[in-house]
Amino acid sequence: MAEKPYDHNAIEEKWHARWREDQSIYACDWTSDKPKYYVVEMFPYPSGKLHMGHVRNYSLGDTLARYMWMRGYNVFHPIGWDAFGMPAENAAIKNDMHPRQWTRDNIANMKRQLVRLAISYDWNCEVSTCEPEYYRWNQWFFLKMYERGLAYRKKALVNWCPECATVLANEQVVNGCCWRHETTPVEQRELDQWFLRITAYADQLLDDMKQIEGGWPERVLTMQRNWIGRSEGAELDFGLEGRPGKIRVFTTRVDTIYGATCVILALEHPLVKELVSAGTALEVKKLIDERANQDPGQLIKKGLFTGHHALNPFSGERVPIWVGNFVLMGYGTGAIMAVPAHDERDFEFCTQYGIAIRPVIRPQGGTLADPPKEAFTEYGIVENSGPWSGLSSEEARRQMAAHARSKGFGEPAITFRIKDWGVSRQRYWGTPIPMIHCPACGLVPVPEADLPVELPLEAQITGKGRSPLENVPRFVNVNCPKCGAAARRETDTMDTFVDSSWYFYRYLDARNGAQPFDSARAAQWFPIDQYIGGVTHAILHLIYSRFWTKVMRDIGLISTDEPARNLFTQGMVLKDGSAMSKSKGNVVDPDEMTAKYGSDTCRLFVLFAAPPERDMDWQESSVEGQFRFLSRAYRFVTRNLERTTAGAAPSTEADRKALRKLHQTLKKVTEDFDSRWHFNTSIAALMELLNELTSLEKDMSGGVLAESLEKFTLMLGPFAPYVAQELWEDLGRTGPVFRQSWPAFDEELAKEEGAEVVLQVNGKVRSRMIVPFGTGKEELEKRAVADEKVHAQVAGKQVVKMIVVPDKLVNIVVR
RNA sequence: GCCCGGGUGGCGAAAUCGGCAGACGCAAAGGACUUAAAAUCCUUUUUCCGGCAACGGGAGUGCGGGUUCAAGUCCCGCCCCGGGCACCA
Structure with missing residues (x-):
C-alpha cells in the first residue's frame, strides 16, 4: 500500500503545465445543445495583483462553474479587464511608464495568478476595455445614444485644483481639498460636459425590478429604488x-x-x-x-x-x-x-x-x-x-x-432623485468621446466609419492642465466631417463605468470587428444566469448596466430587459475589521499563500472561512487546517488504491456505515450547491466524510472503498481542482474531473438505521433512544416513560402532558 | 436621522421548517512515535458546582420582557458593530 505524501507543488505544476498546453479545456462549446449556463464574476481592475477579495469572488464563481459542468450544463465562464482608469495615469506620472504598458503588464501578471488558481475561464473570450477593439464599441454606442437624444451636453460643476490646474475626480477630493495638495481647497468650476439620459429610463429601471425580484438580493433592489428615488x-x-x-x-x-x-x-x-x-x-x-x-x-x-x-x-x-x-x-x-x-x-x-x-x-x-x-x-x-x-x-x-x-x-x-449620468472625464486613459466641434456646424458626431477614435499614445501625462489630449495636435485638429473646415476634436474621455456597462455582452463575441456582438448569440445566452460580485457595486455599476441593456434593446441588438437573472453579492474580505487597502497597508498577497500551500489550499481556505455572502475577517491561521485536510485526503486515497475492487457488494458493518456517510455527504454537498452556496458547510461535510472513512478504513471492503474514493474525489473537484484531478488519474480514470457527471445520492443508503428520539422532561433533555423510523406516537410515549433516567425525573410527579414528535422527540410535562 | 446586514466557546463558525446549542476547522494543553525536531497519530477543550472516577446537577446564543410543552430561531422594547443613503421637499 503505497501511501504518497501530498506534494502540492509537484501536483499543481504537473496539471498547470498540462492544462496550459490545452488552451481549449474551458472553452465554451457554441454548438452544444445542452442547456446553457452563463456565469460571470465582476471583472477586475488590473491594479497589478489580485487581492483576496478577487480570490474569494473568483473561487466562488469557479466552484460553481465546475459544478454546473458536472451537472451537464454548457457553461460559459469568461473574464476580462476593466482596464481604463486613473491609477494607470498616476503610475505613468510616478514611474514614467506609459499607461498602456503599465496596464498590459498588470494584466499579464494577474492573468498568471488566475491561471495558477485554476479558475476555469474561457480565455478565448478575454476582453480588455482599454484596447481599441473594445472601446470602439463604447464610441459606437455613444453615437447611437446621441442620435436618439440620449447623449447630450450641458454645463456642470467639476472639482478643480488650482495647484495642479486640473480637474479632480470626486475620489481625489479629500476633506474638500486636493489629494495631492492637502491644504489646497478644491474649487467648483463650470464646464461643458457630456451626459447620458438615464433619467429617461427611470421608470423602467423601477418597473423591471419585477423581472429580477427573487434573483437579486432584496437589499440591492432597495438601494437602487432609493437611488432612483421616485x-x-x-x-x-x-x-x-x-x-x-x-x-x-x-x-x-x-x-x-x-x-x-x-x-x-x-x-x-x-x-x-x-x-x-x-x-x-x-x-x-x-x-x-x-x-x-x-x-x-x-x-x-x-x-x-x-x-x-x-x-x-x-x-x-x-x-x-x-x-x-x-x-x-x-x-x-x-x-x-x-x-x-x-x-x-x-x-x-x-x-x-x-x-x-x-x-x-x-x-x-x-x-x-x-x-x-x-x-x-x-x-x-x-x-x-x-x-x-x-x-x-x-x-x-x-x-x-x-x-x-x-x-x-x-x-x-x-x-426622481436619480440624475443624468455625467460621463465626461478630463483624463487621458479612457475612451475618447467621438464628437467634433466645428466652428460652422457646431457639434458633429464622428462618422461610424471613422471609428475607433484611437487614443494617441504619444500624449504627455503630467497631471496638470485640462486634459493630456489637448496637447496632441494630431488628435485635436481634425476636419469637420460635415463641411470639411478645420475643427477641434472633443478631448473628454468617458467614465469607466461605460466600459463595465456592457462587457458581459462582448464576451460572447469578443473578436467581432463588425458589431459589438452577434445578436443571435446574445438572444441565446442572455440574461446571465449568475452574476457574482461585491455589494459595493450595488448602485452605480448595477444600475448603469441595467440602463445600458435597455438602450441596447431599444436599438434592436437584444430582446431582454435585464442583463442578469440572478445576482449574488459576496461579502468583503476584511482585515482587523476594515477593508484591505493599500493605504491601510493591510493587503494580503495571494501569491504568498499559493507558494506556501498551493492553490487548492488557498481556494479551500477562502470558501471555508465564512459563508460567501458574509463579510469575512482575515484569519490566516486556519489555512493550515485546509492544507492538512487535503494532505490527509491525498494520503488516504493513495494508500487505498490497491485495495479497491470495482463492483463488489458491501459486506461488512463498516461498509454499511461508510456508504451511509458517503451518501449523506453527497446529499449535503449537492443541496448546498443547489441552494445557498454555503460551501463552508460543504467542505466541513467532506472533512467529516474523510474522518469517518479513515476510522472505518481497515474494515471496509474493496467495492465500497472503490465507490467512496471515486465519489469523494468527484465531490472535491469543484473546490480543489488540482488534487482532485491528480487523484482521478491515480484512480485510473481519464478526462477532466469537471467533465464527469456529478454523483447522485441514494436516499435509502443515506438513511440512519433508526431515528434518535430525544427524551425531555419539562423541556430538558434527560435521555435519548434509538427507535425504528416511523414508530407510532403511543409506542414512543410508552418507551419514553419506561426509560430509566426519565423515570427518575418523573417519579412522584404528575404528568400533565406529553408532546410527541415522531422520529424526533418526546417531551413530558410534569408538575 | 432613515434603510439594510450582523452580535453564538480563546478564534473562524454550524444548527437550512420552533425540536439535542457549539458540527467542521483553528488555537491551546496532555500523550504516542523520534537521539531530537518537524510531520503524523491519539486524547481533552462553553462555563460553573459536586465526585478519585464513570457520572450527576445548574447556567448559557448582546440586554430586558413576551408567546410556546419547547426559542439562537417567532413577537415587543433597547444596546453595540458593519454597510448604504443622508437636508431629495
Whole structure:
C-alpha cells in the first residue's frame, strides 16, 4: 500500500503545465445543445495583483462553474479587464511608464495568478476595455445614444485644483481639498460636459425590478429604488407680488399648503439674481462657497430674505421669499414652499429665522398642536385650509393637485432623485468621446466609419492642465466631417463605468470587428444566469448596466430587459475589521499563500472561512487546517488504491456505515450547491466524510472503498481542482474531473438505521433512544416513560402532558 | 436621522421548517512515535458546582420582557458593530 505524501507543488505544476498546453479545456462549446449556463464574476481592475477579495469572488464563481459542468450544463465562464482608469495615469506620472504598458503588464501578471488558481475561464473570450477593439464599441454606442437624444451636453460643476490646474475626480477630493495638495481647497468650476439620459429610463429601471425580484438580493433592489428615488407630488406656481413671473415649487404634500409660511429658493436658483440686491447677492455667493467645502451631512441651515413676497395659489396669502442653503437646485424645481409645522427641515429653518409656524394637519383622532413643539410630518386630517378642511391628507393631495391643474397654476408631478449620468472625464486613459466641434456646424458626431477614435499614445501625462489630449495636435485638429473646415476634436474621455456597462455582452463575441456582438448569440445566452460580485457595486455599476441593456434593446441588438437573472453579492474580505487597502497597508498577497500551500489550499481556505455572502475577517491561521485536510485526503486515497475492487457488494458493518456517510455527504454537498452556496458547510461535510472513512478504513471492503474514493474525489473537484484531478488519474480514470457527471445520492443508503428520539422532561433533555423510523406516537410515549433516567425525573410527579414528535422527540410535562 | 446586514466557546463558525446549542476547522494543553525536531497519530477543550472516577446537577446564543410543552430561531422594547443613503421637499 503505497501511501504518497501530498506534494502540492509537484501536483499543481504537473496539471498547470498540462492544462496550459490545452488552451481549449474551458472553452465554451457554441454548438452544444445542452442547456446553457452563463456565469460571470465582476471583472477586475488590473491594479497589478489580485487581492483576496478577487480570490474569494473568483473561487466562488469557479466552484460553481465546475459544478454546473458536472451537472451537464454548457457553461460559459469568461473574464476580462476593466482596464481604463486613473491609477494607470498616476503610475505613468510616478514611474514614467506609459499607461498602456503599465496596464498590459498588470494584466499579464494577474492573468498568471488566475491561471495558477485554476479558475476555469474561457480565455478565448478575454476582453480588455482599454484596447481599441473594445472601446470602439463604447464610441459606437455613444453615437447611437446621441442620435436618439440620449447623449447630450450641458454645463456642470467639476472639482478643480488650482495647484495642479486640473480637474479632480470626486475620489481625489479629500476633506474638500486636493489629494495631492492637502491644504489646497478644491474649487467648483463650470464646464461643458457630456451626459447620458438615464433619467429617461427611470421608470423602467423601477418597473423591471419585477423581472429580477427573487434573483437579486432584496437589499440591492432597495438601494437602487432609493437611488432612483421616485416621488409623487405636485408642482405649483407661487405668483410674485408686484411683478410678473412666478416661482414653481415641487411638493409631495400639497395638503399642507395652507401652512406654507414662506417660499425658499436654492442659492443657484435663476430667480435669485433678479430678486436680490447687489449686496445680498454677495452674501449668497458667500453661502455657495461655504457650502462647497463642507461635509453635506454637517451643513448648518442658513438663509437670507430676498425682500420680496410670493402669493400662495390656493389661499392667495402673501408669504416672504427666502433663499436657503439647504434647498437643492438639482432636485425638483430648485424651490420649495416651506411648511414648518409639517416638515422637520422647514421647522428648523423657520424657527431659526423667526418665520411663522402654522399647523394645518392634525393626527387622526387627535387635535391640532398650536403652537407645535416639533414638526408633525405624518398624514392626518386637513384643518384651517378653506374648502379642503376636514379631508384626509391622502384625499386632499389628490383633489388639490387636480384643482391646481384645472385652475392652471400647477399639476400632479413625479420627481426622481436619480440624475443624468455625467460621463465626461478630463483624463487621458479612457475612451475618447467621438464628437467634433466645428466652428460652422457646431457639434458633429464622428462618422461610424471613422471609428475607433484611437487614443494617441504619444500624449504627455503630467497631471496638470485640462486634459493630456489637448496637447496632441494630431488628435485635436481634425476636419469637420460635415463641411470639411478645420475643427477641434472633443478631448473628454468617458467614465469607466461605460466600459463595465456592457462587457458581459462582448464576451460572447469578443473578436467581432463588425458589431459589438452577434445578436443571435446574445438572444441565446442572455440574461446571465449568475452574476457574482461585491455589494459595493450595488448602485452605480448595477444600475448603469441595467440602463445600458435597455438602450441596447431599444436599438434592436437584444430582446431582454435585464442583463442578469440572478445576482449574488459576496461579502468583503476584511482585515482587523476594515477593508484591505493599500493605504491601510493591510493587503494580503495571494501569491504568498499559493507558494506556501498551493492553490487548492488557498481556494479551500477562502470558501471555508465564512459563508460567501458574509463579510469575512482575515484569519490566516486556519489555512493550515485546509492544507492538512487535503494532505490527509491525498494520503488516504493513495494508500487505498490497491485495495479497491470495482463492483463488489458491501459486506461488512463498516461498509454499511461508510456508504451511509458517503451518501449523506453527497446529499449535503449537492443541496448546498443547489441552494445557498454555503460551501463552508460543504467542505466541513467532506472533512467529516474523510474522518469517518479513515476510522472505518481497515474494515471496509474493496467495492465500497472503490465507490467512496471515486465519489469523494468527484465531490472535491469543484473546490480543489488540482488534487482532485491528480487523484482521478491515480484512480485510473481519464478526462477532466469537471467533465464527469456529478454523483447522485441514494436516499435509502443515506438513511440512519433508526431515528434518535430525544427524551425531555419539562423541556430538558434527560435521555435519548434509538427507535425504528416511523414508530407510532403511543409506542414512543410508552418507551419514553419506561426509560430509566426519565423515570427518575418523573417519579412522584404528575404528568400533565406529553408532546410527541415522531422520529424526533418526546417531551413530558410534569408538575 | 432613515434603510439594510450582523452580535453564538480563546478564534473562524454550524444548527437550512420552533425540536439535542457549539458540527467542521483553528488555537491551546496532555500523550504516542523520534537521539531530537518537524510531520503524523491519539486524547481533552462553553462555563460553573459536586465526585478519585464513570457520572450527576445548574447556567448559557448582546440586554430586558413576551408567546410556546419547547426559542439562537417567532413577537415587543433597547444596546453595540458593519454597510448604504443622508437636508431629495
